[in-house]
Amino acid sequence: MAEKLLEVRDLVVKFKTDRGLVTAVNNVSFDVFRGKTLGIVGESGSGKSVTALSIMRLIPNPPGQIAGGTISFKGKNLLDIPLDNMRSIRGNKIAMIFQEPMTSLNPVFTVGNQIEEVFKLHQSELSKADRKNKAIEMLKLVGIPSPEKRINEYPHQLSGGMRQRVMIAMSLACQPDILIADEPTTALDVTIQAQILELMKKLQDELGMGIIMITHDLGVVAETCDDVAVMYCGNIVETADVKTLFGHPQHPYTKGLIESIPSFDSTTGIKKERLPTIEGMVPSLFDLPKGCNFQDRCKSASDKCRGGNGEPILAEIASGHQVSCFHPMNY
Amino acid sequence: MNTWTYIARRTLYVIPVILGVCFLIFVLFNVFSPDPAMIMLGKHATAKQMAELRAELGLDKPFFIQYLDIVKASFTFDFGRSWSTKQEIFQMIKQGAIPSLTVTLPGFLLSTLISIAISLLVAFYRGKMIDKAVVFFCVAGMSISSLAYILFGQWFFAYKLGWFEISGYEEGFPYFIPYIILPVIIWVILSIGPDVRFFRTIILDEVYQDYVRTARSKGLGENHIMFKHVLKNAMVSIITYVIIQLPFLILGALLLESFFSIPGLGAMTLNAINSSDFPVIRAMTVLSAVAYIIFSILTDVLYTVVDPRVRLH
Numbered sequence: 001m002a003e004k005l006l007e008v009r010d011l012v013v014k015f016k017t018d019r020g021l022v023t024a025v026n027n028v029s030f031d032v033f034r035g036k037t038l039g040i041v042g043e044s045g046s047g048k049s050v051t052a053l054s055i056m057r058l059i060p061n062p063p064g065q066i067a068g069g070t071i072s073f074k075g076k077n078l079l080d081i082p083l084d085n086m087r088s089i090r091g092n093k094i095a096m097i098f099q100e101p102m103t104s105l106n107p108v109f110t111v112g113n114q115i116e117e118v119f120k121l122h123q124s125e126l127s128k129a130d131r132k133n134k135a136i137e138m139l140k141l142v143g144i145p146s147p148e149k150r151i152n153e154y155p156h157q158l159s160g161g162m163r164q165r166v167m168i169a170m171s172l173a174c175q176p177d178i179l180i181a182d183e184p185t186t187a188l189d190v191t192i193q194a195q196i197l198e199l200m201k202k203l204q205d206e207l208g209m210g211i212i213m214i215t216h217d218l219g220v221v222a223e224t225c226d227d228v229a230v231m232y233c234g235n236i237v238e239t240a241d242v243k244t245l246f247g248h249p250q251h252p253y254t255k256g257l258i259e260s261i262p263s264f265d266s267t268t269g270i271k272k273e274r275l276p277t278i279e280g281m282v283p284s285l286f287d288l289p290k291g292c293n294f295q296d297r298c299k300s301a302s303d304k305c306r307g308g309n310g311e312p313i314l315a316e317i318a319s320g321h322q323v324s325c326f327h328p329m330n331y
Numbered sequence: 332m333n334t335w336t337y338i339a340r341r342t343l344y345v346i347p348v349i350l351g352v353c354f355l356i357f358v359l360f361n362v363f364s365p366d367p368a369m370i371m372l373g374k375h376a377t378a379k380q381m382a383e384l385r386a387e388l389g390l391d392k393p394f395f396i397q398y399l400d401i402v403k404a405s406f407t408f409d410f411g412r413s414w415s416t417k418q419e420i421f422q423m424i425k426q427g428a429i430p431s432l433t434v435t436l437p438g439f440l441l442s443t444l445i446s447i448a449i450s451l452l453v454a455f456y457r458g459k460m461i462d463k464a465v466v467f468f469c470v471a472g473m474s475i476s477s478l479a480y481i482l483f484g485q486w487f488f489a490y491k492l493g494w495f496e497i498s499g500y501e502e503g504f505p506y507f508i509p510y511i512i513l514p515v516i517i518w519v520i521l522s523i524g525p526d527v528r529f530f531r532t533i534i535l536d537e538v539y540q541d542y543v544r545t546a547r548s549k550g551l552g553e554n555h556i557m558f559k560h561v562l563k564n565a566m567v568s569i570i571t572y573v574i575i576q577l578p579f580l581i582l583g584a585l586l587l588e589s590f591f592s593i594p595g596l597g598a599m600t601l602n603a604i605n606s607s608d609f610p611v612i613r614a615m616t617v618l619s620a621v622a623y624i625i626f627s628i629l630t631d632v633l634y635t636v637v638d639p640r641v642r643l644h
Binding site for chain 2: 056058062087088089090091092095096098100103104105106107108109110117118121122154156167170171
């Protein structure tokens with residue numbers, strides 16, 4: 001078994017809004033292992049990004065607040081340590097890349113300056129020349145051609161894919177234990193998307209970090225992840241290893257997501273049929289239904305799901321496979 | 332394109348702008364305004380005296396020639412003599428510039444630096460008590476007339492407490508210092524309200540940008556993020572705002588100078604307006620137009636220093 005790097009238990013994150021307190025993340029638990037990738041999948045607003053930002057303690061407070069749970073990084077609860085210690089972990093031991101490569105880099109500083117800043121902060125023993133060389137090395141590592149020249153360029157002189165490579169170079173500069181990738185390829189072309197995912201996979205093999213891949217794209221999950229957690233309305237509704245999840249989805253929501261991946265007939269290359277969709281909308285966090293959050297969109301919902309039995313609880317139905325559903329699909 | 336070519340080309344724009352400014356001055360002062368000869372000599376003057384004075388001032392020439400005279404004066408900076416003091420205007424401007432700058436320059440520098448510092452602070456504590464309090468005092472301060480600050484300052488701090496000189500001026504460093512302290516303080520107080528409100532908005536726009544989140548995720552501290560990442564991005568807008576004020580530094584502070592009897596360009600302009608001293612008003616108008624153009628060129632050039640995305644062409 002690989003080394004357990006991160007253990008999140010019963011994480012609760014609430015946001016204060018004009019319409020009252022909402023729970024964006026509700027009792028979420030998962031583990032991240034060295035050299036493995038955990039996928040967190042869900043629709044917009046399901047709480048996946050908030051979960052990621054909580055690990056970095058980057059939830060804007062106010063209005064957000066981590067209301068409960070623990071986030072243990074190598075046995076130390078990140079929610080207990082002083083902010084200064086947290087800062088020395090950010091970008092150093094746990095790094096993050098974001099969805100919007102176009103705006104995530106600071107437009108008025110050179111790419112080199114922004115990468116060197118990480119070394120300046122976390123490896124202050126390095127000389128100026130060393131920092132520059134290491135920045136060039138990082139750009140080379142993420143496959144940016146002529147890095148000696150690129151290092152003096154500004155973000156606007158690079159394409160979206162190149163900028164995301166720079167973000168990756170920056171996040172991996174200190175060889176972190178964990179990389180959190182918040183929809184790293186959503187804003188990119190499909191071809192560039194494949195390149196970036198491949199690059200991350202390759203760098204994971206070389207550097208051995210654990211990755212948390214946050215995405216709404218099950219295609220990305222199938223390609224990159226070892227384990228998956230499916231989130232819905234701030235809860236994890238199903239978690240398993242990739243093979244099990246795709247082969248035997250237990251939660252109707254997971255099943256719906258998998259069915260709505262476009263598939264092609266392998267001989268003719270033609271789309272087989274009309275793509276099934278999950279009917280209805282995600283309920284508002286202000287107005288969650290009694291019982292199961294998914295009841296209004298679920299074909300097999302019964303009175304049990306709608307009634308006063310409370311929410312379904314995440315329970316293990318097979319080794320390493322948990323689901324929170326009153327009527328799991330069964331093998 | 333090279334920065335110098337850009338500056339040269341933009342400088343050439345001064346020519347059509349000055350022609351236009353001259354035309355406006357000419358129309359306002361020579362065509363629409365009452366006869367200056369009558370104003371200067373009073374209503375009991377004889378027709379002969381008036382005709383003589385008009386000839387002396389060049390007001391009997393055809394309009395077109397008078398216009399050309401103004402244009403010529405603008406390009407040579409030889410504005411002739413003041414109608415009321417008979418001094419050469421160029422000399423008057425030279426003499427007035429130093430006292431003006433001793434008030435406006437420290438006032439401007441202090442108020443800009445203090446305002447940027449306060450803005451960064453309140454942007455950092457956005458939404459908290461201190462932010463709300465500062466915004467409240469800015470608005471309250473802006474709502475009070477500048478005359479109130481001047482009169483209260485002179486009465487209370489200078490007259491009652493005797494901390495400063497009430498008014499007056501002495502040439503030469505360091506003799507002028509006691510005289511400029513109170514005007515500079517009032518300048519700073521007058522500027523801080525609008526400055527802080529503007530800078531705060533600019534900085535708040537930046538604080539919520541994605542690159543700030545990236546900087547935090549790298550482990551940078553809030554001070555470093557504010558002073559390095561946010562401030563440099565905010566600089567683009569701050570520079571525009573600040574440099575547009577610079578021409579007014581040269582022109583002096585109209586009210587402050589006349590209330591504190593500082594013999595600067597502001598007081599000079601105000602006197603000229605009061606005594607219908609057209610050549611002086613004309614000179615100051617042309618001067619401000621030129622200063623405005625020069626500083627807007629400077630703004631454009633500074634953009635390229637702060638923001639690498641800006642190219643001049």
